[in-house]
Amino acid sequence: MSAPQVEEQAGTKRASISRTSRVRPTWPLYLLFLGVAGLVGATISFGLLTDSLIALGIPDPGPVTTWGLPFFRAVGWMLAALSVGSFMFSAFYISPKVPDNDNSRLVEAPLTVDGDIAARTGAFSALSFALVALLMIPLVLSDVSGTPFRDTLAPDMWAVAIGQVATAQAWAVVAAFAAVVGIAGLIFRKWIAQPLLLVGAVLTVVPLGMEGHAAAGGAHDYGTNSYLWHLLGMVFWVGGLMALIAHGRRLGPDMELGLRRYSRIALFAILVMIISGLVNAAVRVEWSDWFTTTYGYILVTKTVGLLVLGFLGWIHRSITIPQINTRPRLFLRFAVGEAVVMAAVTGVAITMGRTPPPPPRDPNLSQMAIQMGYDLVEKPTLTNVFTMWRFDVMFGTIAILMTAGYLYGVWRVHRRGGTWPWLRTAMWLTGTVSLFVTTSSGLGMNMPATYSMHMIVHMILSMVVPLFLVLGGPLSLIMAAYEPGAPGQPSAHDWVVAITKAPLLKIISHPAVNTAQFLFFFYVLYIFIPFYELMISEHAGHLSMNWVFLLSGYLYFWELVGPDPLPVQRPTAIRLAWLVGSMPFHLFAGIYLMQLTTVMGEDFYTSLGLPWELNLLEDQKVGGGIGWASGSFPLGLVFILLFLGWRRDDRATEVEYDKKVEAGESDEYEVYNEMLARMAEGGSTRPDYYGDEFPRKP
Structure with missing residues (x-):
């Protein structure tokens, strides 16, 4: 069918619709x-x-x-x-x-x-x-x-x-x-x-x-x-x-x-x-x-x-x-x-x-079950936290959906005849499995009960899970899995491209703002304005904290080491400098908590009636130590990634410069040769030409 016939048919269809609607x-x-x-x-x-x-x-x-x-x-x-x-x-x-x-x-x-x-x-x-x-x-x-x-x-x-x-x-x-x-x-x-x-x-x-x-x-x-x-x-x-x-x-x-x-x-x-x-x-x-x-x-x-x-x-x-x-x-x-x-x-x-619901299954709920929704019967240890399981309906479900969605995206890439790095897939799956295990195992079950377990989960959700998810490059996967839309009709590919250019993201991803937001939630929750007791006393508080940990950590690591594009891609050396500059603030918070003599959330923890003896102040010091030590490992990994990236950038610059020199396209190389020639003749080492904007005065 020719183009005029197609247009005529479309016009007839529009006219038909306009007559009936x-x-x-x-x-x-x-x-x-x-x-x-x-x-x-x-x-x-x-x-x-x-x-x-x-x-x-x-x-x-x-x-x-x-x-x-x-x-x-x-x-x-x-x-x-x-x-x-x-x-x-x-x-x-x-x-x-x-x-x-x-x-x-x-x-x-x-x-x-x-x-x-x-x-x-x-x-x-x-x-x-x-x-x-x-x-x-x-x-x-x-x-x-x-x-x-x-x-x-x-x-x-x-x-x-x-x-x-x-x-x-x-x-x-x-x-x-x-x-x-x-x-x-x-x-x-x-x-x-x-x-x-x-x-x-x-x-x-x-x-x-x-x-x-x-x-x-x-x-x-x-x-x-x-x-x-x-x-x-x-x-x-x-x-x-x-x-x-x-x-x-x-x-x-x-x-x-x-x-x-x-x-x-x-x-x-x-x-x-x-x-x-x-x-x-x-x-x-x-x-x-x-x-x-x-x-x-x-x-x-x-x-x-x-x-x-x-x-x-x-x-x-x-x-x-x-x-x-x-x-x-x-x-x-x-x-x-x-x-x-x-x-x-x-x-x-x-x-x-x-409508009044039927009587509860167990009319004699313990105080712990009333506060947390369930009972804990044994003290958590390094090994038994992985033998306790209670599926987290929120984050366990999200982990499953994120896994399925990512694998579907990889399948779409291969269906289009493309390839996707297996390492990125491994990073993403490590992140989703970590999220599932952290929230649905004994780690998540014991998080509301003791400060030390809370801090372990906090560190994992803010520094481990987001880091691996970021390294999975989910936005790049979406762009690879979906084709750009027809002109003027954006698709999922175009939506993601636009979001990565958003003005708000440009502000949030600035190193100063990004570092501040990551440290802000930690300091507000535990130090400057201690919301901790208020947040742990309600399930809504636990849910909100976990979401904040995940989202804040994702934004932080996305700007530092994420392969997904950002409105402004800053040099690796600058990102490395911001990381080094912020590390003392991470460490100071943990040291502060280790030295704190007031028990945060004492009334709530006492009301639980745990079936094992717990020194709340000692447990809090342990939690502070966990915050200090465990934060060092992911930040150290990020430091290594940034340092290696910095070295790659330097090598790439050197290779590019060498290619220009070999091709005789380097102005700096010519100026350098002129300087050596003048030195050999006993003349000045200063060049006569500094560039178009700054010619040397006679």
Whole structure:
């Protein structure tokens, strides 16, 4: 078929679509989705009100709280999902206006009209979520205290709520995060900001995963981590579909591409939701309670709803993807119905937070199990820490996914006919295996119980795991595994290239900033502003610390020895100098902790009631020694790598210089010969010519 015929056919197709479709606003559908979720949640919760109040032993707070709390909680979840889905579209599903259609200039690209609409939707959704979160603070206080809602609006009652009620504290943090994301989303209009806004939108739901039934009782580490996975799956699944519907109703370009990309995310998200939901239920509800208690009935209803929705969604997209360009309204009709059912399932899910769960499996939990989620029965030693195993639902799962993703990337490289260094693969696998073993073995189990084990895990997560992951070069692998996109339509290859040129990364990767951020978290946590006792007293604190250790260490070693590109690749000698200059600060922190006479986290460690004798001060000194000694080994390895790299750079420079000399292309060599000739004649050793900019005065 000739080019004119192709263009004529495309024009006919566009005309056909324009005759059968027109741009339609999506805000009425947003209100429908929010309303369905809220009404389903409020109705079911009201029906279960009596049992909930009896279980909690509090008076009826009144109809405003009874209806308002579950209604706005469901609305908040849907708004968070819409924010995530919208930023996901503006970042990765809608191509921006790439200058001159040159994908290498993606970092400069502003958003298209469709991308701008999606980004603004994400920003306004985040701001609306922040307002709902603020409203939830007095509602939560009213609910837990039995006080009428109007009485909790006083400023002093807000202070009580934020200061004493954990759920209200979580909503306050959500309000702050969502407000920052919403304001930033309205300010930054270039593509390069959208992936960061997507991350920010995801972080707004994290505090909600740290409270509720999942964060209490035995095995709450499993409950909290699985609940977090569940929430993340929900916002990507539900939010992505709402954003896709909006894109289709405004007749946005690349609809088929967006639908295909969303379908992959949706499949993964539904699997995450189902598996995490079952794990969460298994640690808190006996199988016999699934069909004999109200909580079990809700759990079964939600699980069945997820399975049915996942299956119908897969069938729906399998049928409509091939027809999306010719029959877009067919997809939209099915998608709207699917989103309504999603909203209803979301409403069902939030009622679990107001439904008394069945009695715990073990009503006589030890203080250790209440604090940590499990019991330790023997003192950790060098050998038995590798015979204790408790799978870490968060970092163990991430280690598995990172391994699978990297090997998939290597497979794609070979499928394209390329090669990938086996040493980089070995480095990456060493990093993921180290992450898995550290968090899921006795090392991770004992980390919350003693300071010395905490410091061992800290050093591994901040200095060992990130170093090996960095040496694996994951960004270079993505660029090798995926081809550059068509002009003006960036692919995964182009996204990674743009991220490695991001202005923010240029700031963070500056040696001064990078070194400061790596030392900052260590000194703030243990020395200058000791947050240590606050962080170790909650599972959320342990989770946050582990994430900070990993991310901070990755950024630090990426700038020092990473093979992946950075906005500014500094000479090896400069990086080596920064490492040498920072090493005393690493060592000083360990020495300080070894000499400290006050026990950090004494109240928490004493409350655990460990079954073996432990001198807390001596254990802390051991931890300081571990921090001092173990930090030296990875830094020493980095020093060797940098020193060898410096020598390679010097040799390369020498070889290049020798080649120029042999070819007679070296100006310096000619000047040197002239100087020797003048010396032989007894003249001045100073040359008559210093370069174009600085000629010698006569």
